[in-house]
Amino acid sequence: MADNDRIVRVPLHEVAHGRTGDKGNRVNISVIPYHDEAWPLLLEQVTPERVKAWFAAKGAGTVTRYEVPTMPAMNFVIEDVLQGGVNGALNLDGHGKSLAFHLLSMPIEVPARLALHPEKAAG
């Protein structure tokens, strides 16, 4: 097996980028692969169930995943995650601006060639 075919477990940040948007007490987070070839792996591993569990400390409610295969990109809508939104939230990041980077710290398993820094192991 060629070295770049070996499976590595890395933060999603090594495989995809994205950003957070907010409306009221929900956020949306886009996830866009650096390599289109990673798209099926994202569909398989970055599931709404896993995302909801990843945001459990924030009290995440329903998580919906929308897919735009022509980009390709996925868009997660996470309900109730702002704990009051910009209106009543006590947290520092009332808009959830940083939360894409929380999602991007989730581990994912991919062939080394699809990770920007394959040596960067997920915690």
Add this chain to the structure above:
Amino acid sequence: MTATTVHIGCGAGFAGDRWDAAVPVVASLARRSGPRYLMYETLAERTLALAQQARIENPAAGYSPYLERILRPVLKTAKANGIRVVSNFGAANPLGGARKILEMAREDGVAGLKVAVVEGDDLTAVMTEGDIRGHDPVEGIGMPDGKLVAANVYLGARPIADALALGADVVVVGRCADPALALGPLLHEFGWSLDDLDRVAAGTMAGHLLECGAQVTGGYFADPGYKDVPDFGHVGFPIAEISADGTVVIGKADDTGGLVSHRTVKEQLLYEMHDPSAYLTPDVTLDISGVRVEEIGPDRVRITGARGKPKPPTLKATVSFEGGWLGEGEITYAGPNARRRAELAIEVLRTRVRDLGTNWPLRFDLIGTVATFDGDGGDLRSSRSWPDDGEYRVRMATHGGDKRMAQWIADEVLSLYCSGPAGGAGVRHRIAPQITTASILVDRERVTANARLVEEN
């Protein structure tokens, strides 16, 4: 003659955006030909409520407090080159904003400037408070308590196009859908019908890409070693070229830093979007689920394939209420055993606030761990261990109705200087009035938007 391409630049993506961002945008537009526009988006959900409060204190105020700072540097060049300006910087007082612009024009020797206002977004002018409160918020949270501050409906692009048809050089709007700031000029220039759903969708998509300024040119994007952005300190703001057939090309101001790539465009396409096949606006339901994003040159990206579905039957409005007081304070502990000193500070704060006899909610953060990602319960931080030595900043936040109590709680952070753990440093503490908002859906028949030219007082 109908135009073939319309150029629309963006000079601000939010109320606090860079005051000088529009200068290179206007300089670039001045070198181009055909219909050219500059839009500014300066009105977030609660910004309008703050503007309404300012207007209550001073009837001449209530337009964007940044209006003069962002518009004056470009007003003369824009007028001299036929670049027309469209913005929601009218906030709670479009008429006041228009008069301020006319005053600036006179002071700066900008002759013959025509300024129009778009009015009709203020629901308090056409509905009673009881009627407004009778609408169920779409968030399903119940209508907030507190004094009603503002209720404004998101207007569409038609009245903006009407203002341009009156010959306005500057169109001053209060609340409208952000993409309408671009769609209005496109309706005016191309003569598109609002029933031409795919073209209206394309214009809406262009507006959506422009409305956050640098967010499509490298802002909110740069991530060193992953997504590098050249000369980022001089990030250029976007200019879109829209063709009569609905093709959208995103570029940016000449001689600036920043980056327009398929990645910056994809991130911004999905920004604040929920279902990508149903982005609701007053003018159309935008479907970007099948768009193609192609790099066609340096800092030039073409986006095609937006589809339009019929507009929603109702209009969305944001209703704002006085929402009590936020109290917060921060203090830093650094060096050996810093974490344990910081945790002791939290314990002391809990004791002190309990002794004040309140049951206000409290949130404690230990900045330097996972404070930004954590919930109010701190579960994420508790799930891992953190080094004793290092640098940690304690943050306490609370919220309630009584201004004095908010201050007393925040003051407990300040008093840690002398009475708290060793080495407490760098206290910042404050209280701030809060605005609570809810969204309601309003029947279209309740809303009448109109455009008119304004003369200086």
